[in-house]
Amino acid sequence: MHDAPTRNEALALVARGVSLNETARRTGVQRSTIRAWMSAPEPVPRECFRCLGLHPAAARAYTALLGFYLGDGCVSRFRRHTTLRISCDATLPGIIADVSSLVAAVRPSGGAFHVRAPGVIVVSANWKHWPCLFPQHGPGRKHERTIALETWQREVVEAHPADFLRGLFHSDGCRARNWATRVVAGERRRYDYPRWQFTNRSDDIRDLCCWALDLVDVPWRRSGRWVVSVSRREAVGRLDALIGPKT
Numbered sequence: 001m002h003d004a005p006t007r008n009e010a011l012a013l014v015a016r017g018v019s020l021n022e023t024a025r026r027t028g029v030q031r032s033t034i035r036a037w038m039s040a041p042e043p044v045p046r047e048c049f050r051c052l053g054l055h056p057a058a059a060r061a062y063t064a065l066l067g068f069y070l071g072d073g074c075v076s077r078f079r080r081h082t083t084l085r086i087s088c089d090a091t092l093p094g095i096i097a098d099v100s101s102l103v104a105a106v107r108p109s110g111g112a113f114h115v116r117a118p119g120v121i122v123v124s125a126n127w128k129h130w131p132c133l134f135p136q137h138g139p140g141r142k143h144e145r146t147i148a149l150e151t152w153q154r155e156v157v158e159a160h161p162a163d164f165l166r167g168l169f170h171s172d173g174c175r176a177r178n179w180a181t182r183v184v185a186g187e188r189r190r191y192d193y194p195r196w197q198f199t200n201r202s203d204d205i206r207d208l209c210c211w212a213l214d215l216v217d218v219p220w221r222r223s224g225r226w227v228v229s230v231s232r233r234e235a236v237g238r239l240d241a242l243i244g245p246k247t
């Protein structure tokens with residue numbers, strides 16, 4: 001087996017008009033191998049499971065990252081590279097670590113880098129395959145365009161709905177503690193009512209959140225123009241267990 005630099009060197013020599021014999025002599029690679037390289041297509045980067053057409057080995061990590069992407073992420077194409085950026089609250093180191101490890105799991109050739117902005121850490125990674133994995137990318141803001149999952153994306157969410165919900169609620173969700181007092185047996189007592197709320201201006205993304213909650217049998221209701229709430233006590237407990245705290 002020859003490594004990629006050797007292959008590239010040999011192909012570059014041939015492309016410059018150097019003969020096969022001379023290229024073989026200079027690189028130490030057999031002529032038949034060089035000929036095979038010349039007719040073979042560009043090797044596909046092994047890491048992108050969409051381009052390989054395989055079921056994702058990193059399906060759970062991808063599903064969570066999809067939730068974070070829909071919540072607070074974007075994919076931007078530049079002239080020389082394509083960047084995934086997920087904006088994370090700078091006061092939540094657990095979320096920043098989670099998103100960074102998800103990026104590394106989906107793109108094993110390299111981890112994420114962090115860009116600081118006021119109140120925010122933007123977890124970022126350059127990779128030309130982000131558009132394969134997040135075909136929802138496009139110009140404009142997410143709530144101003146249609147966001148629909150492709151069939152393969154729906155399948156990974158159906159297989160790992162809790163991971164998807166973690167991504168959604170840990171980006172655009174919050175766990176609020178409401179309280180009220182009631183008089184019981186002549187005594188005023190305080191009761192806590194924790195609840196999860198998911199707030200997103202995209203109708204499509206809120207619908208995806210509701211769909212995923214249905215997949216795990218967590219009842220929800222719409223409690224505002226852009227808000228989906230999970231507020232029944234058992235439902236909050238179930239969601240807590242599925243997605244963990246936002247820290």
Ligand SMILES: [Zn+2]
Nearest residue numbers: 048051129132
């Ligand atoms: Zn790809």
